Amino acid sequence: MFGRIPIMLFKEFIQLRRDRWMMFRLIVPLIIQMIVFGYAATFTVHHVTTAVLDLDQSQASRGLISHFVATSRFDIVDMARNRRQITSDIVHDRAVVALVIHAGFSRDLENGRGAPLQVIVDGTNSNTALIALGYINQITSQFSAEWAARAIPLQVSVAAPATGIRLEPLPWFNEGLNERWFFIPGVIGTLTLLQVVSLTAFAVVREREVGTLEQIMVSPIRPFEFILGKTVPFFLIGFGDIALVTAFGILWFHVPFIGDPLVMLVGASLFLMAAVGMGLLLSTFSHTQQQAFALNFFLLNPFFILSGFAFPIAAMPRFLQWFTMINPLRYFLVVIRAVFLKGVGVNVLWPQLLALALLAVVMLTVSVLRFSKSLE
């Protein structure tokens, strides 16, 4: 047995090396994707295109507009003359936000009735709209506070003191609310899963389709040995992938890595075993490379979307939350993010690690069983 496995491994590596483009295809796309997706994955809301209709043309209305200009959140793209222009800006995508300051704005501010500011938001992208509305709220309340502070000393009757409660937000683990810190670890896990699963699935199915599987069957090699020989190379490639993109995330994107590398190593090994197991399992369900390919697409996309990479699992309906339980990426993303940003250890991450180990064991066992059957 110990003589046959190294030979099988040797054969796999020769096969990988024979494909001149293989190394290129393994490394270059990975790095390019890492860079592109690292920069692309963002929900930040900056420079929201804004149209303004100022019907008051007073010092107060100009003051309010300058508060918007002062932040980098809003870019004023159009000073409209009438309502129709505002409507057309929103409908034709020239502006996402429109502010309408009615005539009498400054008078209303002074006589204490409260001055209305009409805001129209293109809600097509609900996330951007929601966050932009929050910023508008902040900007106008700051403007109000400044105005009130200036106005109150002038009033004869002493108005109410600053009463009430205020919120002191304290973001932990990512004080600067830097989104890259959230997405880069996610990109690392996702890229690795995609590559390892598809490589493993194809390697086995190709033997089947090209007809070399029969040759292997007549050799004295046992299913277990065959599978080990098929999986170890991809496990190692996956490790190389993770090391490479993690280094990239730390050095290029400056994501802090405050956890224990050993925990990361354990998590990555279990995750890769599960990924290799998934690839193998897929291969036992396909006879041709086209089928393997279709299955790959079929499963990897949901696994990616339902991993918590961008869409929080807590926001999914219950039955999908159950479905994510069989998704190795889901657990690995928790582990990798926690190790990167929270620096927690096995005492906290054991449920995820256990789940990964279970998934790995189940998928590898099932594929070995299915394989032995097809080889006999």
Next chain:
Amino acid sequence: MNLRRLLAMAIKEALQVWRDPRSLAVALLMPVMQMAILGYGVSLDIKHVPLCVYNQENSQQSRAVVDRFVSSGWFSVSHVITRYSGIRRAMDRGECIAAIVIPVNFSRTLAATGSAPVQAIFDATDVNTTNIALGYAQGVVAQADADITAQWDAAHDVQPSLVGQVQLDPTVWFNETLDSRYFIIPGVVAVILALVGAQLTSLTISREWERGTMEQLISTPISALEVMLGKLIPYFLIGLFDAAFCLAAAIFWFGVPFRGDLATLFVTTALFNLVVLGIGYLISVRIRSQLGASQIALMVTMLPTTLLSGYTFPIDQMPAPIQALTYIVYPRYYVTILRGIFLKGSGLSDLAGPMIGLSLYAAGIIWLAARAFRKRL
């Protein structure tokens, strides 16, 4: 171009699809499954943020603040703790995303100075969720604050003054309830069609090479253009069927408002289908091994369509070089078009930009694909 040969090719390819039930099932069932899973999965709106409560004071007033968080519906209390370290533990385990801490002397400070802080701690690992939860928390506290101020005013017999107060009067257009699924699901349709289409055609030529049937094909009098069109026709029909299904599911099942007209939808969908199948075909012609073809197809479709098409991450927020790159990612045009048709009811004239982009793309891809295939061994 010979219509009879073209038809023969199309029939041959259709038969091949038909006789491989597994692939056919995948081509027809995949959109159904994906639509069902992704349509429900792609939501950014956390409705019940798991909240950790650390009420250091436990007075009537502090409990009233906590009650406001609970009754707002935005939060659900997962932990009530009595020590600071409890917050850290719960957050490490991911059992809560937000925690509120009400200090020991909360009501005393409030009575004495008229103002007291409520600390809100967030697990900011997921920045977007943090931003949303922070918005909810600010809303809750602002409401509590307004009520306390009103009580104070009433108790001290002060007329409430709105001097200098700007009152927001927000209106949201096109997606009035700000449901993130309405904006993401049209994008999901584009992504599914891009994935299915590429997987349909990306192996069609390399398969002929690997099975050795290419030699036979070359020895026939068929022209390269006829091979291409013949191979694309059956897949085009499957693609249209898939598109019809996905769009119907988006409208009737997920209830995404559809305000445009069907003709615009049909024209743009057919155009997009052409691009998608053309890309798959091009990959298939250029890369002879199936493994290579599939890897490239996976690389150029799945992650780019998900991350660079603007279906989740807004393109205008990306750095300029990446924005430039998104013009190559063909689903971006279709995502823009679909969103326009669905939510805004845009017609062809509003969609001229992305339509031109998509048309140029289709022409370019078909031209490249037609040139790439040579009847040579």
